[in-house]
Amino acid sequence: MSLLKVVGLDKSYHSNFRVLTDINFEVDTGEFVSIIGPSGAGKSTLLRCINRMVEVNEGKILFGDLDVGNLSKKALRKLRTNIGMIFQHYNLVPRLTVIENVLHGRFGYKTTLQGILGKFTEKEKEHAFFLLEKLGISDHAYKRCDQLSGGQQQRVGIARALIQEPKLVLCDEPIASLDPNSSKVIMDHLKAITSELNITCLVNLHQVDVAINYSDRIIGLNQGEIVFDGPSQMLTEGRINSIYGTETRQFITV
Amino acid sequence: MNDIMIRKRKWQFTIFLIIMIAATYASSIITDFNALHGITTFPAALYWIFSNMLISQETLTRLPSILDKLLETIFMSIAATTTAAVISMFLGLMGSTTTRVNRAFSSLARFTASISRNIPVVAWALILLLSFGQNSLTGYLALFVGSIGFLTRVFIETIDEASQSSVEALRATGATYFQIVNKAVIPQCLPLLISWILFMIETNIRSATLVGILTGTGIGYTFDLYYKSMNYNVVALVTFSIVITVIIIELLSNYIRKVIL
Numbered sequence: 001m002s003l004l005k006v007v008g009l010d011k012s013y014h015s016n017f018r019v020l021t022d023i024n025f026e027v028d029t030g031e032f033v034s035i036i037g038p039s040g041a042g043k044s045t046l047l048r049c050i051n052r053m054v055e056v057n058e059g060k061i062l063f064g065d066l067d068v069g070n071l072s073k074k075a076l077r078k079l080r081t082n083i084g085m086i087f088q089h090y091n092l093v094p095r096l097t098v099i100e101n102v103l104h105g106r107f108g109y110k111t112t113l114q115g116i117l118g119k120f121t122e123k124e125k126e127h128a129f130f131l132l133e134k135l136g137i138s139d140h141a142y143k144r145c146d147q148l149s150g151g152q153q154q155r156v157g158i159a160r161a162l163i164q165e166p167k168l169v170l171c172d173e174p175i176a177s178l179d180p181n182s183s184k185v186i187m188d189h190l191k192a193i194t195s196e197l198n199i200t201c202l203v204n205l206h207q208v209d210v211a212i213n214y215s216d217r218i219i220g221l222n223q224g225e226i227v228f229d230g231p232s233q234m235l236t237e238g239r240i241n242s243i244y245g246t247e248t249r250q251f252i253t254v
Numbered sequence: 255m256n257d258i259m260i261r262k263r264k265w266q267f268t269i270f271l272i273i274m275i276a277a278t279y280a281s282s283i284i285t286d287f288n289a290l291h292g293i294t295t296f297p298a299a300l301y302w303i304f305s306n307m308l309i310s311q312e313t314l315t316r317l318p319s320i321l322d323k324l325l326e327t328i329f330m331s332i333a334a335t336t337t338a339a340v341i342s343m344f345l346g347l348m349g350s351t352t353t354r355v356n357r358a359f360s361s362l363a364r365f366t367a368s369i370s371r372n373i374p375v376v377a378w379a380l381i382l383l384l385s386f387g388q389n390s391l392t393g394y395l396a397l398f399v400g401s402i403g404f405l406t407r408v409f410i411e412t413i414d415e416a417s418q419s420s421v422e423a424l425r426a427t428g429a430t431y432f433q434i435v436n437k438a439v440i441p442q443c444l445p446l447l448i449s450w451i452l453f454m455i456e457t458n459i460r461s462a463t464l465v466g467i468l469t470g471t472g473i474g475y476t477f478d479l480y481y482k483s484m485n486y487n488v489v490a491l492v493t494f495s496i497v498i499t500v501i502i503i504e505l506l507s508n509y510i511r512k513v514i515l
């Protein structure tokens with residue numbers, strides 16, 4: 001059985017404008033899938049439908065055997081602990097330390113009171129430091145996040161997602177605000193999540209070359225519809241043009 | 255494209271200037287205000303102030319009782335601000351698009367704040383005077399109600415600006431509402447919130463004088479008393495001590511700001 005299955009998904013924020021139309025795809029455990037497409041195509045919206053940060057209008061999203069659209073509040077919370085999320089702007093609490101931000105990833109497993117009191121087990125703290133070590137930022141554990149570079153902050157974001165012990169990680173343009181060197185570091189770490197920990201990654205990207213280099217499979221989105229879904233090698237020049245529209249293509253890859 | 259924009263800007267500016275000049279002229283005609291006359295009476299007014307509002311040795315004996323009233327005013331302003339801050343924190347969380355629980359509460363919070371803000375604090379004092387009479391409770395309530403409007407508004411903006419992104423991230427981890435508010439929103443916003451509260455305390459100490467004149471409390475009452483008995487030397491002393499106090503409070507809160515931000 002596949003980890004994630006999206007069936008006939010429609011989404012619109014306003015009644016007169018469809019953002020996503022009839023989206024169908026399945027993702028298996030351990031896959032690294034990129035979603036590419038021009039800005040405004042609906043990539044971010046698609047990711048946010050999967051962990052129900054936005055509500056779906058039509059269709060079904062199945063995570064394992066759970067129907068995401070039909071969960072109670074409590075069950076939705078439990079679902080979200082299984083899905084990590086990484087953002088373009090890192091979305092950390094800038095004034096808090098790195099280690100505090102990483103431990104935020106455990107809130108989903110705690111009662112409200114435990115969370116407010118900041119009660120974390122020794123094991124959780126050890127896990128947090130282990131992740132920081134692995135991501136090469138353990139020296140910064142007690143620094144405030146607003147003192148870190150973009151690449152370092154994104155690694156904190158990755159640590160926060162991984163400490164959830166998720167089955168799936170959603171990444172919304174994780175390298176769009178980073179320089180090429182930091183981008184490579186981040187993409188390598190994301191790739192390692194899948195290859196070493198067997199966690200599925202679903203990554204929104206707007207750099208086609210990065211998508212081809214890193215992913216097993218690419219989904220091309222244009223104006224809310226899937227126009228390509230296949231192995232990276234099959235993404236030919238012609239198909240790229242059909243995703244982006246011919247003229248805008250050079251504009252986006254430079 | 256850019257050229258058109260710039261030209262449009264220039265036009266807007268010219269039109270704006272013309273309207274301003276016309277409005278100034280029209281209002282001075284309507285109100286019978288003569289700028290020239292205003293300026294020529296200035297030296298006389300200054301002369302009066304300097305000859306009548308002298309702080310003499312004799313007036314200094316009133317200083318202890320003035321300071322007493324001043325202290326009362328300061329404490330009332332602080333109390334009004336801090337209690338208003340608690341209510342405003344709640345209204346701010348409800349009103350903010352990031353942390354609201356639903357649309358209806360959000361509109362209600364914004365509406366409450368807007369009513370409180372759009373009625374000037376002096377008007378609040380006069381309204382409350384009718385139901386509570388001339389006492390310090392009325393003064394306190396006037397400042398309290400006035401503060402809620404302002405604080406709620408800036409709290410909403412602070413929360414929206416400072417924590418939208420981290421709230422989204424924590425929601426995605428499965429964190430509960432109170433975990434998010436306590437561990438992301440408040441830590442991120444607190445310094446700014448405190449800074450606004452300090453600003454409100456400063457403002458309230460200034461307004462407290464005026465409110466005090468109306469409600470017969472605190473330093474405003476003292477001011478009014480000596481003013482009406484035409485003891486301008488003491489009036490000068492009262493004014494002077496208010497100014498000094500406001501400056502001290504401002505310096506103090508600037509220092510606190512520097513430490514926490």
Ligand SMILES: Nc1ncnc2c1ncn2[C@@H]1O[C@H](COP(=O)(O)OP(=O)(O)O)[C@@H](O)[C@H]1O
Nearest residue numbers: 013014019037038039040041042043044045046
């Ligand atoms: N919260 C929202 N409310 C209303 N419209 C939205 C919202 N988020 C996105 N949209 C609209 O949905 C469309 C797709 O946006 P998005 O999913 O962000 O695309 P992408 O991530 O591919 O750039 C855009 O037209 C955008 O304006």
Ligand SMILES: [Mg+2]
Nearest residue numbers: 043044045173
């Ligand atoms: Mg996007």
